[in-house]
Amino acid sequence: MAGLKFEVTRNTKPKPDAEREELLKAPVFGANLTDHQVVVVWEKDKGWHSAEVIPYGPIMMDPSAAVLHYGQEIFEGIKAYRHADGSIWTFRPEANAKRLQLSARRMALPELPTEIFVESLKQLIAVDGAWVPEPVDEKTLYIRPFEIAAENFLGVRAAQRAEYRVIASPVGPYFTGGLKPVSIWIALDSARAGKHGTGEAKTGGNYAASLLAQNEGYENGCSQVMFLDAESATYIEELGGMNLFFVYKDGHVATPALDGTILRGITRDSVVTLIKDRGLKLEERKITLDEVREGINSGEIVEVFACGTAAVITPIGQFKSRLETIGSADAEPGALTASLREELTGIQYGKVADRHNWLVKLSD
Numbered sequence: 001m002a003g004l005k006f007e008v009t010r011n012t013k014p015k016p017d018a019e020r021e022e023l024l025k026a027p028v029f030g031a032n033l034t035d036h037q038v039v040v041v042w043e044k045d046k047g048w049h050s051a052e053v054i055p056y057g058p059i060m061m062d063p064s065a066a067v068l069h070y071g072q073e074i075f076e077g078i079k080a081y082r083h084a085d086g087s088i089w090t091f092r093p094e095a096n097a098k099r100l101q102l103s104a105r106r107m108a109l110p111e112l113p114t115e116i117f118v119e120s121l122k123q124l125i126a127v128d129g130a131w132v133p134e135p136v137d138e139k140t141l142y143i144r145p146f147e148i149a150a151e152n153f154l155g156v157r158a159a160q161r162a163e164y165r166v167i168a169s170p171v172g173p174y175f176t177g178g179l180k181p182v183s184i185w186i187a188l189d190s191a192r193a194g195k196h197g198t199g200e201a202k203t204g205g206n207y208a209a210s211l212l213a214q215n216e217g218y219e220n221g222c223s224q225v226m227f228l229d230a231e232s233a234t235y236i237e238e239l240g241g242m243n244l245f246f247v248y249k250d251g252h253v254a255t256p257a258l259d260g261t262i263l264r265g266i267t268r269d270s271v272v273t274l275i276k277d278r279g280l281k282l283e284e285r286k287i288t289l290d291e292v293r294e295g296i297n298s299g300e301i302v303e304v305f306a307c308g309t310a311a312v313i314t315p316i317g318q319f320k321s322r323l324e325t326i327g328s329a330d331a332e333p334g335a336l337t338a339s340l341r342e343e344l345t346g347i348q349y350g351k352v353a354d355r356h357n358w359l360v361k362l363s364d
């Protein structure tokens with residue numbers, strides 16, 4: 001398995017250098033994709049085979065392909081960072097590989113071995129390295145590995161053929177003009193994940209389930225949605241695509257415990273480690289909306305932030321719902337929030353010592 005060899009077919013019509021350079025000046029997340037993609041096929045009787053790097057382009061798919069009907073789809077999000085010496089690195093790829101395996105188990109898809117996952121990133125960067133932006137303004141290449149049920153069969157069962165693919169898109173800074181606290185919409189009328197559901201899997205369906213509340217949030221001036229537990233709408237879970245942290249006046253930090261309905265964010269896990277490294281108390285436990293409301297109103301909670309690969313660490317200024325507003329939209333980003341963000345991006349760009357060996361080199 002470790003020996004799976006990638007066949008490389010170069011794109012004969014890559015984006016011209018000048019056009020790519022122009023795009024890299026102000027990349028828009030997800031709008032422009034690189035010149036190549038990775039494909040690895042799995043079949044029930046053959047296992048993983050046919051690993052290839054091919055030109056970026058449409059997937060030829062039969063209308064009866066299982067993914068289009070029963071939603072067997074999982075994905076990952078990981079970035080490639082260019083360091084000052086030109087080398088290209090990524091952050092904790094084994095953790096993403098493990099999570100893709102966890103998502104696969106839950107969605108009855110085949111588990112891609114960790115070494116094929118890491119190799120697939122190296123293979124893509126080997127041909128599309130020029131798409132990794134210079135390390136200014138927090139620009140990176142966002143990499144999107146994903147797996148789909150690719151069997152042409154309308155029967156309801158776990159697909160017997162699947163495809164793993166990797167595509168990538170350059171991204172600019174999430175925040176332009178400095179860190180600005182965002183407003184978060186509290187979903188009171190829809191839940192993202194229930195007990196024993198798919199909340200812990202990084203699967204498209206969870207995102208589909210979050211979009212109605214996201215639209216409601218947009219209509220109310222909020223950029224993201226916070227979901228509560230599906231059963232009692234009492235406990236805070238997470239945002240549609242980011243995990244949450246609360247900083248208290250006495251210096252300790254709390255984040256909702258992973259209970260099977262919350263996505264196991266790799267940024268979350270890294271932030272937990274960085275907080276503990278600083279000697280601060282970190283609690284992973286149940287947190288109620290009542291506690292957050294009272295804490296923010298009384299000044300007991302002094303900072304709130306969300307984290308994920310795309311936006312790294314995002315300060316939160318206020319929470320809103322159809323019933324209330326908690327906090328203030330013009331809050332300043334907190335000191336711990338800003339300093340954790342600085343430290344984490346510093347590690348990713350090779351400017352701060354990588355004490356935990358989180359970085360993996362993709363290319364010289």
Ligand SMILES: *Cc1c(COP(=O)(O)O)cnc(C)c1O
Nearest residue numbers: 240241242263265266267308309
């Ligand atoms: C991807 C994701 C996160 C963040 O995970 P990272 O590994 O930190 O990028 C958080 N919540 C949800 C629902 C996600 O899909």
